Amino acid sequence: MSELLGVAVLGAGHMGTDHIRRIDQVVSGARVAAVADPDTGRAKDAVAGIDGASVHTEVPAALDAPGVQAVLIASPGPAHEEALLAAFERGLPVLCEKPLVPESAGALRVVEAEARLGRRLAQVGFMRRYDAEYQRLKSLLDGGRLGRPLMLHCTHRNVSSPPGFTSAMLVNSSVSHEIDAARWLLGQELTAVTVLRPRPSSNAPESLLDPQFVVFETADGALVDVEVFVNCGFGYQVRCEAVCESGSARIGDEHAMVVTTAGGANEEVAQDYLVRFADAYDREVQAWVDATRAGRVTGPSVWDGYAASAVAEAGVRALENGGRVTVELAPRPDLYA
Ligand SMILES: NC(=O)C1=CN([C@@H]2O[C@H](COP(=O)(O)OP(=O)(O)OC[C@H]3O[C@@H](n4cnc5c(N)ncnc54)[C@H](O)[C@@H]3O)[C@@H](O)[C@H]2O)C=CC1
Ligand SMILES: O=C1[C@@H](O)[C@H](O)[C@@H](O)[C@H](O)[C@H]1O
Numbered sequence: 001m002s003e004l005l006g007v008a009v010l011g012a013g014h015m016g017t018d019h020i021r022r023i024d025q026v027v028s029g030a031r032v033a034a035v036a037d038p039d040t041g042r043a044k045d046a047v048a049g050i051d052g053a054s055v056h057t058e059v060p061a062a063l064d065a066p067g068v069q070a071v072l073i074a075s076p077g078p079a080h081e082e083a084l085l086a087a088f089e090r091g092l093p094v095l096c097e098k099p100l101v102p103e104s105a106g107a108l109r110v111v112e113a114e115a116r117l118g119r120r121l122a123q124v125g126f127m128r129r130y131d132a133e134y135q136r137l138k139s140l141l142d143g144g145r146l147g148r149p150l151m152l153h154c155t156h157r158n159v160s161s162p163p164g165f166t167s168a169m170l171v172n173s174s175v176s177h178e179i180d181a182a183r184w185l186l187g188q189e190l191t192a193v194t195v196l197r198p199r200p201s202s203n204a205p206e207s208l209l210d211p212q213f214v215v216f217e218t219a220d221g222a223l224v225d226v227e228v229f230v231n232c233g234f235g236y237q238v239r240c241e242a243v244c245e246s247g248s249a250r251i252g253d254e255h256a257m258v259v260t261t262a263g264g265a266n267e268e269v270a271q272d273y274l275v276r277f278a279d280a281y282d283r284e285v286q287a288w289v290d291a292t293r294a295g296r297v298t299g300p301s302v303w304d305g306y307a308a309s310a311v312a313e314a315g316v317r318a319l320e321n322g323g324r325v326t327v328e329l330a331p332r333p334d335l336y337a
Pocket of ligand 2: 158173174175177230273
């Protein structure tokens with residue numbers, strides 16, 4: 001394919017606007033061909049100064065717009081299923097922001113729809129798989145030098161939660177990244193989940209259960225714990241330590257600049273995922289564009305998206321009802337073997 005890949009971006013909010021900038025200014029081989037958002041003002045602002053990008057309020061109009069060859073979904077999670085199925089009907093390759101679909105039943109319908117097509121068309125925006133530190137940890141674990149992984153200790157802290165953020169979203173929005181990262185790093189499904197609730201921070205909005213401590217069990221007997229704290233107030237911190245039979249490895253400490261002045265040192269802390277994972281988003285979208293132009297799909301699959309939603313759903317049940325909840329996955333279609 002010699003011409004630029006024409007991308008329709010669905011949703012021009014926080015992530016959509018950043019991806020539009022990325023496609024326009026950072027990534028090579030693609031251009032923004034259309035944008036859809038029910039809020040026309042946002043859509044127009046997001047493509048201001050970009051030649052040839054049409055603006056739509058409805059998703060089908062954007063998918064059918066001239067020059068559209070692929071779709072980047074950055075609308076809220078509940079809108080993803082309809083958008084994915086509409087893209088599949090048109091044979092358009094998709095990069096879908098996480099979650100694939102928040103409810104596992106809807107995510108499974110997407111898996112089944114893609115399996116019926118008989119070829120992969122979509123990948124999910126689990127960008128940590130493109131982060132240099134996560135990739136180094138994955139290579140180290142796969143190389144076997146540290147022996148069998150026994151535990152992952154993870155930290156996921158946001159400065160503050162956006163309006164409307166619920167206690168369930170700590171699990172199914174924030175921890176969804178750790179769910180995917182753990183499945184990917186360990187190469188195993190997560191089979192059970194328990195959520196512990198320390199006393200809520202007085203800095204969290206009224207009635208938000210924040211922080212939470214989530215423990216996953218894996219098919220092979222490893223444990224993954226996640227401290228998720230979305231109103232920590234001081235910074236965006238994502239850390240992961242793998243404890244293995246012959247050693248341990250930790251990522252997530254190397255981002256800050258350390259400023260030393262008379263009598264002391266001060267370490268900067270990133271405030272936002274758009275800063276902490278900027279390179280990962282760039283690499284994710286570039287890889288998607290390159291693979292799409294080559295007629296391939298290489299990123300986290302729709303099956304990975306379904307599994308993450310099923311685990312998160314079990315996590316929300318564990319949060320709401322207490323106790324340990326097991327994860328039930330549907331049979332995996334051969335397409336994702
Ligand atoms: N990978 C990551 O680190 C992150 C991923 N996300 C994901 O990105 C997606 C978008 O999140 P944000 O940008 O933070 O939300 P946002 O609320 O800032 O923006 C969503 C936009 O979508 C528009 N919209 C609503 N319904 C739509 C529809 N049916 N079709 C097209 N547009 C529609 C809204 O008007 C709004 O402009 C979500 O799936 C979220 O989970 C969000 C933050 C970080
Ligand atoms: O995906 C994300 C948000 O939706 C989520 O709400 C945040 O907690 C995460 O840090 C961010 O990466």
